[in-house]
Amino acid sequence: MTIRNLDALLQPRRVAVLGASDRPGSVGATVWRNLHGRFQGELYAVNPRQPALGVPVARNVAELPHAPDLAVICTPPATVPGLIAELGARGTRAAVVVTAGLDATLKQAMLQAARPYTLRILGPNCIGMLVPHLGLNASFAHAHAQPGAIAFVSQSGALVTAVLDWANDRGIGFSHFVSLGDHADVDFGDMLDYLGSDPRTRAILMYVESITAPRKFMSAARAAARNKPVVLVKAGRSAQGSRAAASHTGALAGADDVFDAAIARAGMLRVNTLQQLFLAVEVLARFRDNRSERLLVLTNGGGAGVMAADAAAHMGVALATLAPPLQQALDATLPPNWSHANPVDIIGDAPAQRYVEALRILRQDRDSAILFIHAPTAIVPADTIAEALLPLATERPPRVLGCWLGSGAVAEARARFRAAGVPDFATPEEAVRAFAYLRQYHRHQEQLLQTPPAPPGIGLDLPAVRALVDQVLASGREWLTEPEAKQLLAHAGIPTTPVRTVGPDPDAAAHAAQALGFPVVLKILSPDITHKSDVGGVRLNLHDAAEVRSAAQAMLQRVANTRPDARLEGFALQPMVQRRNAHELIVGATIDPLFGPVILFGAGGTAVEVLGDRAVALPPLNVALAEALIERTRVARLLRGWRDVPPAHRPSIHAALLAVAQLLADVPEIAEIDINPLVVDAQGAVALDARVRVSAQRPGGAARFAIRPYPAELIEVIPWGGDTLTLRPIRPEDEAQHLAFLERVDPEDIRMRIFYSRRSIEHTELARLTQIDYDREMAFIATRVRPDGGEETLGVVRGICDPDNDSAEYGILVRSDLKGRGLGRILMDKLIRYLRAHGTRRIVGQVLRENTPMLALLARLGFAIAPHPDDPDLRLVELPLQTPAP
Structure with a gap:
């Protein structure tokens, strides 16, 4: 339900x-x-x-x-x-x-x-x-709760009553206050679906301990977060109970990291405490339209400015540098002993007009938000300063955050700011934290609405991968050998080093090394040893046969001493990859018990778990989401290059991440992947070592994704009047193509089909049309190949299901120069077939009475057509899709 x-x-x-x-x-x-x-x-x-x-x-x-x-x-x-x-x-x-x-x-x-x-x-x-x-x-x-616009x-x-008491003390009102208890039926997904479209609710706050239906939760959260801020506190930040992790990825990808990744992907914001929950609501409710990345601080006290600067440094908020024109304007306005930097300290004896002039000058930096901090003095009453500043502080778009330090002396000033809609905070640290939350929220929203470039071609040889996985499972094993793991990666299009394997014979290892060419890497080969370095099972940079033979003998002895129980199959040898200025990374995948398949990226090497520099993301991925995953790590700064070190080749990292995501979708038997290190430099990336675990229980696959991936199985190619037509689900990468399509539709046709009269469409609207949740909405586009080899969109049909999958409202649009060629019927037929298979009970819609061609098409398709009870210019249409049970 x-x-x-x-x-x-x-x-x-x-x-x-x-x-x-x-x-x-x-x-x-x-x-x-x-x-x-x-x-x-x-x-x-x-x-x-x-x-x-x-x-x-x-x-x-x-x-x-x-x-x-x-x-x-x-x-x-x-x-x-x-x-x-x-x-x-x-x-x-x-x-x-x-x-x-x-x-x-x-x-x-x-x-x-x-x-x-x-x-x-x-x-x-x-x-x-x-x-x-x-x-x-x-x-x-x-x-009782006071009326308001927060749910x-x-x-x-217990937290319901505590928050209620806290909010009443501060005059915070609510649209709804709900305790889920054991959530045997109504759960977070249900409440997000309802409150996301509730006109009385401006923001949704949640205290979460557990999620029981992750895909439902993610679909509801993504839908709600498009409409209004959704902020939550999640209990249980500590790591999962200790377990013996056989791969670095399994050890690093904790449940809390995965939950954070889910929140970011859904466009929501997570905070740590209830106090921070209301800080976030304050800034999002009053300051949501501000997209500044930097902060200017205006204060009448140097200490308060230093506190704000310290908080900004701690929270990763950049303080803006005063541009020379602003510096000169402030010099001309302020006394000689002002701070001459950001934070801008205008000195404690400042009259009201000095505040006004300083704020007017700082507003000229349109790329920065302004934090105004005032400590009460006997020179000018705080409410007088507030009244003087309000005309500037309330200009749109919002630019000013308020911080009135103190209590009774600033109470009236604080009340005036709040009544005028200016966000207000009790301390500089709270204000900076709230601004940091705002930036994080906007980044999560960008992930929700981003329009990435087309992904690189992923050379996944699925039959070869399937054959390899089936062979390993048939042998009774779960872990692939290193040569098998590299073979699987090669089948997925990830570059690897060639590997030669020999038995546990040092002479055979020396001969194999000569055939490969020196220098080489020697590794122990054992199904019982996952981390070879832990037992001295890896030797690098061996330059001749004697070195290889000696290293192999020593390795056999060390393994015998440290792991006498381990079965030894022999040695693996590969060329020594020596790349100047290369970075060691880790790319991995594991199965989270709640959210299903998860992808990990970070700094790699033998110290990967000590460094702990990693981020996780939920598949499916595209280039933009892969880049966002990389940027959440510290190693991302190194990958940009520095001094004489050139930037790393990002597309090769993107390709590896997308290949892993594709493997997780197409091969449900994959339980863990560990590529460590993935060595990358300016020329590209290569996997030097890999571990892969498979399971006959099929723990992964697209069906386990918390977000439904692109449904490529719905792509259909059909003949059309001497041409070839491709019917496929729309994807985020289609934004530019979709805009070109809309530009070739007459405004009158747009009005007749979707009651939309504007010709220009903003990026955010196009993103909503092309980046859809395939679990709840489907849009099929009809495309063909242009003479220049590119693709063009000829028409689109869209069905938006209600959260119960009871009904889907349809919309259809065909390029104006192609009307009358049967394209509308083809698209409607595609949508009807899909929704019927999806279990949707009926298709509904509204059609202008004057749109007789559409009404005629719908009648031929079996739709019932009836007058609209409230508007004589509209017709209601409905098509039942499911056969009633006998």
């Missing part, structure tokens, strides 16, 4: 409290007290002993005068499943189960009782929920 019947939960007109009580201190009494006299709809009480509540009390559900939209259940655990069944049969479609103590059997019985009626359940074992604008406090919280959703009931 998703948003089905959530309106009954969150917008009820009639509410019943089952277990309403007059017993002081009971949950039933507290819930009734919180609702009675405040809820704006009808309120009923149910209790077999009919306590004295000042209103009629029904003995059971059947006695209620009307079926409640929402029931709040405060009765013993054993009664819950039966009550849910009674409520569902009566017509109730939502329940808050406050009751705790339901065991697994009772929970399952409760869900089974709800299923025939699609009755939605919040809880069990939850505080309840509050919807302040309805006066709805269906909870046993100790206080808070929490797994922890």
Whole structure:
């Protein structure tokens, strides 16, 4: 389930409290007290002993005068499943189960009782929920919430009451306050789907302990984050419980890193504490449109400026350098002893006009945000300064962050800034942290809306990879030998060094080295030794046969001493790669138990786990996302080059990351990949060592991706009037091509098809059209090859499913010069076939009454056509897709 019947939960007109009580201190009494006299709809009480509540009390559900939209259940655990069944049969479609103590059997019985009626359940074992604008406090919280535009959703009931108390003390209001409890039915994905499109909610805050349906969560989060800020606190930052990791990737990719990667990919923001949660909301709600990367600090106290500068250095926020024209203007305005740098200290005796002039000059740097810090003085009252600054501080787009240091002396000034919509913070450190959150949020949004260039060709020889994996599994092994692992990488298009293998014979190793050419690398070959360096099983830069023979003998002895249990298959030899100014990197993959396949990148080599310089990302990847992954590491700075060291060849790193992502999608048997080191310089990259683990349990594959990858299996090539037409899902790389297509559609055709009259389309709109969540939306484009060999788009059809996959709203557009050639029918047929296979129940849409060609096409396709009840110029169209069950 998703948003089905959530309106009954969150917008009820009639509410019943089952277990309403007059017993002081009971949950039933507290819930009734919180609702009675405040809820704006009808309120009923149910209790077999009919306590004295000042209103009629029904003995059971059947006695209620009307079926409640929402029931709040405060009765013993054993009664819950039966009550849910009674409520569902009566017509109730939502329940808050406050009751705790339901065991697994009772929970399952409760869900089974709800299923025939699609009755939605919040809880069990939850505080309840509050919807302040309805006066709805269906909870046993100790206080009511003030109305506002922030939604808070929490797994922890204790935090619900703590945050409620904290927010009331600061005058923060909410659109919704929801405790999920055990989230047996309604979960974070459901709430994100509902709140993401709720007009009363401006921002969504969450306290998360666990996610149970990762793909649903990611789809809902990506949809909600496109509309409004989503900020969360995730409990459990500590690493997973210790386990014996057989690869560096398995050891490095902790659950918390993976969760961070998921949050970034979904365009959300994660913070560490509840206080930071509200800091982030303050800056996102009031300052979201500011995209500055640097900060200017304007203050009347040198110490406060230093504190801001220290915080900026600690949090990676760059302070802007004053440009010479600004420096000169400030010199002409400020006293000679001003700081002459950023932070700009205008001295404590500054009158109000000095503040105004300094702020006016700093606003000329349009690439920087301005943090204004004021400490109270006896020279000018703080509220006078605030009033003088407000005309500049409130100019759009927003440029100014406020920080009024102190309490009573600055209370009025702070209130004026806040009332005018200027974000305000209690300390310089809070203000800088909030600005850092803003930058991080915008970077996550860029990942959500980015439009990458076309990916490089990935030379994956899938049949060869499959044959190799099947051979290893048939032999009863999970770990590939190093030669097999390199062979697999070569089949995936990742350059590797040639490898020769011999038995455990030093003379044979010397002969093989001569055939390869010196210098060479000698490695032990054993199915029981994964990290060869740990047992002295690697020797580099051997220059002749004698060195190889001696090294092999010594290696056999060391392994015999340190790992007498290990089976020795022999030696592997490869050419010694000697590249000046090369970097050792690691590229890996593992399977996260929650989010599925994960890709790791970072600084490699034997000290990889000591350095700990890595980042993880969720597949699927493209070039832009691969680059974002690289940039989250410290080694990225080295890869840019320095002094006489040229930049590393980034495309070869991108290609390796994309190849690993493709392997994870196409070969579900792959459980771990470890390429360490991947050596890269200005000429390219080569894998010097690799470890790969496979499993017959098929833990990976595209089906396990938390984000559905590009559905290449839906590509279809068909003949079309002497030409060849490709029907395929749209992809982010199609933005430029899609813009060219739209430019060849007449404005009148755009108006007739999609009620859109503007000819120009912004990048963000194009990104939303081309970068879609394939789990919930599908857009097929019809393309053909141009005479110059490029590709052009001829038409597009789009189906956007509701979160329940009950209905999909369609839209179709064909290039104006190609109308009348059957392209519209081809596209509609493609969409209908897809949505039917996807399980969507029906296609719906609205068509202008004057658009007779479209109405005629839809009639031929079997759509029912009816007048719109509210607009005579529109027609409603609908096509059932699924055969009703007998």
